[in-house]
Amino acid sequence: MMSTARFIAAAAATLAAGFAVAQQPAPPAPTFAPSNLTPAGVRSLAANCAACHGYQGHPAKGSDLASLAGKPKNELLMALTQFRDGKKPATVMHQLSKGYTDQELAALAEYFSNQK
Ligand code: HEC
Structure with missing residues (x-):
């Protein structure tokens, strides 16, 4: 057993x-x-x-998540910016959208809007 004094010395x-x-x-x-x-x-x-919105923005069958494919670019960018700024209610998208620069969010919005 450690003596009290040694214990105190170790803690210090x-x-x-x-x-x-x-x-x-x-x-x-x-x-x-x-x-x-x-x-x-x-x-x-x-x-x-x-992982959540599906390959090229097409969610898996039966998923509740929004399809991103083919949505207007400005709508996607608006949603992403509002998530990042905490202005749109969300569970996970606040944190996720903070990981991207303005240019990256714009590029993502454009990419998904261009998917058929
Ligand atoms: C861990 C799962 C997950 C990942 C990964 C994810 N999302 Fe989301 N996304 C969600 C959920 C859940 C919502 C609904 C809002 C919420 O609860 O956060 C959402 C909502 C959205 C919306 C709003 C759609 C609408 O019409 O309301 C957009 C746009 C979006 N995500 C874009 C993205 C982009 C771009 C990425 C990749 C950088 C991404 N998401 C990664 C789960 C995810």
């Missing part, structure tokens, strides 16, 4: 280590690769949406 050491970590300067902001908005790049962005 753990705390001190925690403070040392907390006092380190903040790491520099990450730099991200520029968006790849070539057709292939946009297709791979759009693949992130397929």
Whole structure:
């Protein structure tokens, strides 16, 4: 069994280590690769949406999720921007849409509007 004194010493050491970590300067902001908005790049962005909205924006049969394919670009972009800004009620789309730049959201809206 650890004596009370040793326990306190160990706890103090753990705390001190925690403070040392907390006092380190903040790491520099990450730099991200520029968006790849070539057709292939946009297709791979759009693949992130397929898990829920289906391949090329066609949801699986029986899915309750909205079809994105062939919707007007401005409607899709409006929805995505409003999700990102928290102005449109959502469960998952708020968080998801925050991961994209304005240019990427516009490219996604265009991609899905161009699907038959
Ligand atoms: C984890 C599942 C999931 C993923 C991945 C996902 N969505 Fe959604 N999407 C939803 C749900 C659920 C809704 C309904 C709003 C809500 O509850 O968030 C929605 C709603 C939308 C709407 C509004 C459709 C309408 O007519 O109301 C658009 C546009 C949209 N998503 C675009 C996208 C795009 C673009 C991507 C990829 C970047 C994407 N979603 C990825 C689940 C998802």
